Amino acid sequence: MTAPLIDLNADLGEGFGRWRLTDDDALLDSVTSANVACGFHAGDAPTMRRVCERAVERGVTIGAQVSYLDLAGFGRRPMDVPRDELAAEVAYQVGALDVFARAAGGAVAYVKPHGALYNRVVRDAEQAAAVIEGVQVASRASGVALAVLCLPGSALLSEADAAGVPSFTEAFADRAYQADGSLQPRSESGSVLHEPDAVVARSVAIARHEPITDAGGAPLLVSARSLCVHGDTPGAAALAARVRAALERDGVQLRAFAGGGA
């Protein structure tokens, strides 16, 4: 019998110029996939370069964390962007990151939308199609069939499937799930798990294909190839380390879903 397999992803490189947000070095010790900010919501060029170099050194797979062009709103402002503009902006960001990934000996292996764009492509088929078009442009350019990392049941997943773009789904170890498998909105109380032990236990359960408890107290099976741990909160790196240690202790194999890394 084979060991259960999971990827651990986090957002990295989310500073800009003088500002820092994520403890990139510490997170790279735990994750198998790094979603690296590409300059549109965060992520200046020297930070992108440094994160890529260290990710390659440690065998962490590199993904492009693409966003709306919105530094002031940190990419959290939902935005209507015409399809051709959004597709080109996605490809632009992937290309800008890939130069650092490749110079370091790696390559961007997947794309994960950030913030408002991530949430938008859960339901908005047009923007999802624009993201997929951008991914395809970047794939043609790099010769790598870039994957997308997204929410189960999302429009982005459907568009990826329709276009023949590889896709993988992720779960959130620190979020409450509703009975239908969707995330409980952040506006509702209890939507975020703050207790580290609970986050660790839930991570192990998801990785081992065991049911978790949904917001109503019923068992729920959450299926995902990757677990997202948050990188931009105090204690984020320590929690990621605990999650990784627990997964390893419980016989879960940690492996990136894309790129042949780790």
Add this chain to the structure above:
Amino acid sequence: MTAPLIDLNADLGEGFGRWRLTDDDALLDSVTSANVACGFHAGDAPTMRRVCERAVERGVTIGAQVSYLDLAGFGRRPMDVPRDELAAEVAYQVGALDVFARAAGGAVAYVKPHGALYNRVVRDAEQAAAVIEGVQVASRASGVALAVLCLPGSALLSEADAAGVPSFTEAFADRAYQADGSLQPRSESGSVLHEPDAVVARSVAIARHEPITDAGGAPLLVSARSLCVHGDTPGAAALAARVRAALERDGVQLRAFAGGGA
């Protein structure tokens, strides 16, 4: 006896969002090398994509026109940028453009600094070294030995030579030259030739390795592998077309210096 050989380059894609500056389609009919703006002084993602697609269709070689990060000043504000930041910013821009060049079936083949950065690396060895470092990062990433296009006698040329980066020099058909072969400063009267016939004649002379007349009236031999025609003035595309026609009529072979295009 072989025909004299010259490249014709111009700045393209220098709009941003709603704003347009260069008549990209018309210029692509004349030039053999297109210096495409990469978003730091001009050049939004959809424009970059479109220009790359059309350049590849017409066999025009694509170069990255890299700049300081300065939309408000159109990259014309001289700036001190720490070496590691400038190197990364150069590589970022090349990578962002290369995604569109490659998706269209081509590849970025060279780098030309824009505006204040272009002028700065004529004398500033540190910034020149930073640009070359950025070019090397992008070359490692793309597997192509990117060339730089620069002024004869510039620090950028020396740094390129020292680093083993291919370099090519350019001349300006619409600028007055001083006796030592340097450009007459724009602040002096007569520094820019406005008469199309004079520009055309000078273009042909430079391409045929014949002397031009310097600002003092003496003959001067200007040696360059490429001729720069300006793209952002009214009538620019028409003048480029006249220059090209005259070169072809006078037996000059038009060929890009890099990339194997045209």
Add this chain to the structure above:
Amino acid sequence: MTAPLIDLNADLGEGFGRWRLTDDDALLDSVTSANVACGFHAGDAPTMRRVCERAVERGVTIGAQVSYLDLAGFGRRPMDVPRDELAAEVAYQVGALDVFARAAGGAVAYVKPHGALYNRVVRDAEQAAAVIEGVQVASRASGVALAVLCLPGSALLSEADAAGVPSFTEAFADRAYQADGSLQPRSESGSVLHEPDAVVARSVAIARHEPITDAGGAPLLVSARSLCVHGDTPGAAALAARVRAALERDGVQLRAFAGGGA
């Protein structure tokens, strides 16, 4: 019997750095109110200063044309911005423009949202309230009861009324109207009048409180204190001049709705 009274407004200062869009000097010869871009979708600081100086010289009333923070999309990307952020961004823009208006001897007299924000506050009460809050912050700061210029029936108008903020409505001389008085969507054919004579005739009719012909051919009375003429198209300034001349010829009095100008 008093002469009918109308204001003529246009968007000005919509360049950025190297780029120009509107013929500000020519438009200032025709309009009574100038909607000046404030740097968020267009409008650099030196342009704002120059437009304000010339507007004051000619007795043209100055309004702040406020926008989402979106240079790449020219403020045309609809965006969700949290209320406190949008309110502060509106006030920021008004304050930045007012410094130039006042230094020139005038003062910002009103606020007109631009592009996607203009369209959004037609129906979105929350963003409309945010804009009004920003206007109130700027009014408290300047000691002037700033007005808003908006579409008849808009949420912005309701929010202005509820908050006691003076409001004025505008009509579009070059747009087709539907039977209910709303604008025909731009996506439908015939929504924009391209024939100058038709635009001029419609301008005069609206100013004289005479019915125009709606998209279905029926008479429609459009009531507005201001007429908007577009400034960013070729021939815009010439059309504005024709509209002004026709209004004056037909006995319409041109007067700004706010600020005591003209």
Add this chain to the structure above:
Amino acid sequence: MTAPLIDLNADLGEGFGRWRLTDDDALLDSVTSANVACGFHAGDAPTMRRVCERAVERGVTIGAQVSYLDLAGFGRRPMDVPRDELAAEVAYQVGALDVFARAAGGAVAYVKPHGALYNRVVRDAEQAAAVIEGVQVASRASGVALAVLCLPGSALLSEADAAGVPSFTEAFADRAYQADGSLQPRSESGSVLHEPDAVVARSVAIARHEPITDAGGAPLLVSARSLCVHGDTPGAAALAARVRAALERDGVQLRAFAGGGA
């Protein structure tokens, strides 16, 4: 005999969007003058609003911390900006901040250049003149004779004097001074005092017009109307509180140099 008098200033509001840098609330408990970032190197609109409201509540005088337009470099990239552009950009920033200061019941009372601009106007008379022109534009607009806060012996001071703009000088309690009264360059070891006790003692000495010890060990009299405490380092707010407490204990009167505040 009157008590010695000093102002305590610090940089505030130096976050942007998602990023925070300065502990604004804590600093406002200690300083008498707040140099508030205006959006060009840091400082988003809602932060500017909040800092102004709290500064007015606590009687802290508000200054505009103006910068080159450079978010990526945090305003630390020295830049050549044409005089008319720099003057307008300075006025723009002051106006944008003043709207929040006035809406809160206060007013911007002075201008302090930030980062690379601060250093540049120590010696560059042209940029210093541009800053003064911007200050004069903003003064005409606001009806307040805005002061500038600068280094003793700086070109900005001379230009302010020549233009009749009020000026005040500041000293740095945590920096080593050379025998001629200038700051020891940061590139030299020992240029920054890290020991809180030393910073506190030096603050008190400067405020009481007592000599400090220069880098060579000789006594040096530093004369300044304001003391700058850094706001962007860990422990900055605690150190500022200690400095204030020591000044009060030793009979120094804390009072802003401008604005009639505190």
